[in-house]
Amino acid sequence: MENYGVQIFGSDIESLSFAAEKVSKDFDILDINMGCPAPKVVKNGDGSKLLQNLDLVGSIVEEVVRASSTPVSVKIRKGWSKSNDVSIEAAKIIEQAGASMITIHGRTRDEFFAGEVDLEAIKKVKEAVHIPVIGNGNIVDEKSALKMFEYxxxxxxxxxxxxxGNPWIFKQIIHYLQTGEKLPSISNQEKLETMIKHIELEVEQKGERVGIPELRKHMACYIKNLPNASKIRVRINQINTKGELISFLKECF
Ligand SMILES: Cc1cc2nc3c(=O)[nH]c(=O)nc-3n(C[C@H](O)[C@H](O)[C@H](O)COP(=O)(O)O)c2cc1C
Structure with missing residues (x-):
């Protein structure tokens, strides 16, 4: 069964509750982002900045749960900084306010995306609440996925x-967790077919003018292990149409 979630962010209770009411009916999960570290987000008091105001966190979750017609989850980090690890307190407040699930990225806002992920902090959050907890941070393959679950x-x-650039990671990890065996690597043919599908969906949604530039970073990740990856990337960055991009990729593969 496939479930689709949508995420909202902000710190104004009225706006969040309005958004929750509008979008929740079309999705299976409504997530509130309380983990984003981006300066343009935190400067408005949104994303991970909320972890410095746990009273507001509780009020937001309560109100969004009330307004939403689908279960609400919350994405958090450990806290704002090393000296402000509020993960357990935040998780309890979020649960108390009626959320159905918590996702925790095991880093503080100050750490952005670098360095080790604190599995111990994730473990403590899991032990502190009764609702499901999702662990996040630096899961890159079968082994790191298993470690997150086990630890x-x-x-x-x-x-x-x-x-x-590696959407197969989900089926690879699921297969490994279910069977203990690793799937064979993705063939170039499957990779190419996925890239073409990705390009077609993007251009269908956004058109070539917006879609093709947005695709460049994804294409760079898909091709990063090919011989001549840097030359291919340079050429991809000069292409502006779907047709040209697809025929160039067919040549490369
Ligand atoms: C470019 C980029 C955009 C992201 N956008 C979001 C977002 O919109 N919402 C969110 O909850 N997390 C967002 N994240 C954070 C990820 O969900 C995740 O918490 C973080 O990257 C750590 O997990 P990872 O090591 O598996 O990447 C973003 C991360 C990156 C790198």
Missing amino acids: TGVDGIMIGRASI
Whole structure:
């Protein structure tokens, strides 16, 4: 069964509740982003900045749960900084306010995306609440996925960066967790077919003018292990149409 989630962010209770009411009916999960570290987000008090105001966190979750017609989950980080690890307190407040699930990225805002992920903190959050907890951060392959489950006891995992240019990571990890065996590597043919599908979906949604530039970073990740990857990337960055991009990729593969 496939479930689709949508995420909202902000710190104004009224706007969040309005958004929740509008979008929740079309999705299976409504997530609130309380983990984003981006300066343009935190300067408005949104994303991970909320972890410095746990009273507001509780009020937001309560109100969004009330307004949403689908279960609400919340994505958090450990806290704002090393001296502000609020993960357990935040998780309890979020659960108390009616959320159905928590995802925790085991880093503070100050750490952005670098360095080790604190599995111990994720484990403590899992132990502190009764709702499902999803562990996130630096899961890049079968081994790191298994480690997240085994070390922390989480109910699920979330994979971010390692899926860019590698959408097969999900089926590879699921297969490994279910059977203990690794799937063979993806063939170039399957890779090419997926890239073409990705290009077609993007251009269908956004048109060539917006879609093709947005695709460049994804294409760079798909091709990064090919011989001549840097030359291919340079050429991809000069292409502006779907037809040209697809025929160039067919040549490369
Ligand atoms: C380019 C980029 C965009 C992201 N956008 C979001 C977002 O919109 N919402 C969110 O909850 N997390 C977002 N994240 C954070 C990821 O969900 C995840 O928490 C983080 O990358 C750590 O997991 P990873 O090591 O698997 O990438 C983003 C991360 C990156 C690198």
